[in-house]
Amino acid sequence: MNLTINGKQESIEKPLTLEALVAAKNLCPEKIVVEHNLRIVARGDWPKVTLGDKDSIEIVSFVGGG
Amino acid sequence: MEDLLPLGGRKIKNRLLIGTGKFASYPLMQKALEAAQPDIVTVALRRVDAGSKTDNILDFIPKSCLLMTNTSGARNADEAARIARLAKASGAGTWIKIEVVQDNKYLLPDNLETLKAVEILVKEGFTVLPYMSPDLSMAKRMAEAGAAAVMPLGAPIGSNRGVKTRELVNILIREIKIPVIVDAGLGSPSDACECMEMGCAAVLVNTAIAIAQDPANMARAFKDAVEAGRRAYLAGLPASGTEASASSPLTGFLRDDAFSR
């Protein structure tokens, strides 16, 4: 199954929830915002979203900026 | 009497806005923010790399500061709007500095896409401050579209060259009814002071503070300069060079008895 995560192609073996993906990537949930197929998903809904083939995911967090 | 800047429904005390990019470390940035005590600081959103263990920048920004997310990285209005929504979803509030840049050579803003982004985001309830090239017609349209302020550039981002757009910014100050905040290009406290003396409502500084040898001291210097410039503006600058060249008097005729005095 192929996913686009932050613009990069990645493949995964079996279906995952967003929550599992964040954990697998070793990301700190408090710091990030996740967009699934251009829709922002609230942190509480991460376990409810199961990723499908060709899904696109953006994971962003705050950095310094002017 | 306290001199507060009404902006986006708030009253802002410190007219120095600070950007948080390019600091050598978050603790250094924190020291600079503590030294200047800005009411508003800007942050950006970036894609995170897997396993990145960097600190959370928000932990280093004093809680008293209002966060304003810039949309840097956006190449058009839709991308800017998307970033704004992400910022809101992340709990960073609804203050957005719109920055739409298609030109990676000079990093000059795209005024037309910026205007479109203002229109979209104002409708969605955001407090919107567009970063723009100082163009009068565009600034008027941004104000009509509901922008909280306009942020004309003083010089290209990060160039530290000062208020090269002085004449145009001056026109905006006179003609635009919403606050004019010079953003980008200010290289030294004297540049910031100059903006405030001209009548700018505020300035936004990032690079000049972030890359100084001692960012905390530089932040403080900018704060003082902004205050000094503001005070001078309010005090009414005295005339300079009042000597008139009386090469050929134009009003000598009034001494003639034929004219009524």
Added chain:
Amino acid sequence: MSYYDTLLKYKDLDPAKAFLKVTPQDVERAITSEYPGTNGLLALLSPAAEKYLEPMAQKAHALTLQHFGRTIQLYTPMYLSNFCENQCAYCGFNAKNQLERRKLTLEEVEKEAAFIASTGIEHVLVLTGDSRAESPVSYILECLQVLKKHFASISAEIYALTREEYASLVQGGIDGLTIYQETYDEAVYQKVHRSGPKQDYRFRLDAPERAAAAGMRAVNVGALLGLDDWRKEVFLMALHAQYLQDRYGDVEIGVSLPRLRPHAGDFKDIRATTDRNIAQIITALRVFLPRIGITLSTRESAALRENLLPLGITRMSAGSTTRVGGHTIATEGSGEVPQFEISDERNVDQIKAMLAAKGYQPVLKDWMQL
């Protein structure tokens, strides 16, 4: 939004106090400032500025050269009708005055137009009294059909109209409107406009804005100097011009400085405005609004007009008469009463020669409608 909202802010402006508070430093700052602003305007019109007339004149002259060069637009007024329903205390056409009332027939319009055009003039200003019955918009539109054959640009100085009526004049070939508020003081306004449609202060005040919104290319405002304190009047007139300039960037905004002249009326309570005051007014206006058009009419003497020229004037009338048909039909002593007495009676050629001698180019045709 209307200029009236701005006026309300200055409702309690006491000229005796506001202008006397100005210091010499305020005046110096206003003269040297790039953007004097409202406070600067106040300073430039103050008694304190009277000591700075020469530096004000130098600055005004430099700004005028910068924005207009050495050019002066020339136009000639042409009275179409003197029927009037108003009783304006200061005007010769006052409805109560016994005078021969007439309006030009289209043949007479043709005759007058042909004569004015023969002097080389291409910009004409048509005027009527205030009578929707005798000189309705439809009559003016008929006259326009005749006038268009002779002139490149036609402006009007007529009673206040609705926006739709202004739009119909624009459609018919009028490109400029001159309409004076006469006085910005509402109480004085009511006092000197004793009856007639002109009594509606707000309708007149908003007329320049309606004309600008209707697509008029040039709009001229003015205060009749002599009805009230000139400092206050000019201050409020300048803010009116600025208000219009700010909102209608595509319209050329101008101001006129009509000084109350002897007329066949009974208003004798004239508040003096001296020649020196006029010089101060012109320079203050120029420094405050560098791009504004400033018109000086033949109400003023030839000598004064020549001397005021370099201080900021951009438009002058020439070959003027304030009688209906005054160019070819009515003559002095024929029973025709002028609206007011003119002072500079020189014809177009004489004015052109004077301008040339002073190093100015007379502009007879500034533009034309395509």
